Amino acid sequence: MMLSRVRNLWLAATALALTACAGSPIKVAQTVEQKAYATYGTFVIIEEQAGKLTSASTSLPPDVKRQIIAAAQKAQPAVDTMLVALSKAESAKADFDAQKIDKSTFQVVIDNLGSWVQQATPLVASLVAAVRGAH
Amino acid sequence: MDAITILRGIATLLVNPALGGGGIGVIRGATLLTQLATLIEGGMETRKELAEFSKEIQALVDSHGNPTRGQWDAMAARDAAARALIEANRKALDGEPADDGHTVAETGPSPVDNSVSSTSSGQQPS
Numbered sequence: 001m002m003l004s005r006v007r008n009l010w011l012a013a014t015a016l017a018l019t020a021c022a023g024s025p026i027k028v029a030q031t032v033e034q035k036a037y038a039t040y041g042t043f044v045i046i047e048e049q050a051g052k053l054t055s056a057s058t059s060l061p062p063d064v065k066r067q068i069i070a071a072a073q074k075a076q077p078a079v080d081t082m083l084v085a086l087s088k089a090e091s092a093k094a095d096f097d098a099q100k101i102d103k104s105t106f107q108v109v110i111d112n113l114g115s116w117v118q119q120a121t122p123l124v125a126s127l128v129a130a131v132r133g134a135h
Numbered sequence: 136m137d138a139i140t141i142l143r144g145i146a147t148l149l150v151n152p153a154l155g156g157g158g159i160g161v162i163r164g165a166t167l168l169t170q171l172a173t174l175i176e177g178g179m180e181t182r183k184e185l186a187e188f189s190k191e192i193q194a195l196v197d198s199h200g201n202p203t204r205g206q207w208d209a210m211a212a213r214d215a216a217a218r219a220l221i222e223a224n225r226k227a228l229d230g231e232p233a234d235d236g237h238t239v240a241e242t243g244p245s246p247v248d249n250s251v252s253s254t255s256s257g258q259q260p261s
Contacts, residue, residue: 024185024189025185025188025189025191025192028189028192028193028196029192029195029196030196031201033201033202034192034195034196034201034202037192037195037201037202037206037207037210038188038192040210040214041188041191041192041210042185042188043214044210044213044214044217045181045184045185045188046181047214047217047218047221048184048213048216048217048220049180049181049184050217050221051217051220051221051224052220053173054221054224054225054228055220055224056224056227058173059169059173060173062228065224065228066225066228069221069224069225069228072221073221073225076218
């Protein structure tokens with residue numbers, strides 16, 4: 001009961017931060033690169049908070065700390081894949097600028113990045129839900 | 136005085152027998168209050184950071200620009216440090232040895248060297 005209350009409050013506090021619509025970095029971004037950066041930055045900010053909350057200096061119950069850690073680590077692979085796609089997009093842009101690849105090939109790589117951003121974004125935004133699911 | 140300070144103050148009063156506090160139920164309530172204060176404080180801090188980050192993104196949008204290499208590098212460094220901290224915290228919770236081979240006490244200080252990248256996944260795109 002107590003763990004559940006603590007966890008739910010963390011969920012509520014983080015959800016409040018994530019859903020502050022006027023201040024949502026991901027909603028503000030427009031280009032694919034901006035969206036990738038906004039998604040990555042949002043993830044890092046939440047990840048840093050998870051690190052602080054789960055440190056030995058906080059009084060949270062160990063089970064709650066484990067749930068927070070699991071949620072943060074669960075989102076990492078999708079973010080990593082998005083970063084790999086971004087790296088490929090940057091290489092493709094250089095190749096396109098050097099006329100080594102045509103526009104359609106370049107567009108495929110950019111679309112791929114956009115796809116990974118779309119997949120990573122809800123994962124980051126639902127980090128809270130992931131904590132709930134880990135319980 | 137903010138809400139966090141008030142919550143912590145109430146928790147202190149609840150556990151102090153000299154002030155009429157004490158008792159198992161009351162102490163559990165005080166512990167919960169302390170934890171809630173920690174969580175609310177964390178949530179507020181996160182919200183503030185996200186608002187600041189939104190301004191950074193808005194600046195990019197306004198200038199029709201994209202993130203610079205420096206911005207990506209800075210974010211990657213923060214990512215690596217956060218991952219290292221979380222992994223160290225996980226090991227401490229599970230009683231696993233830290234990177235230096237010593238078991239981390241759960242109640243002890245976090246033995247994190249934030250300058251060390253824990254995984255290659257924190258690398259920025261090249």
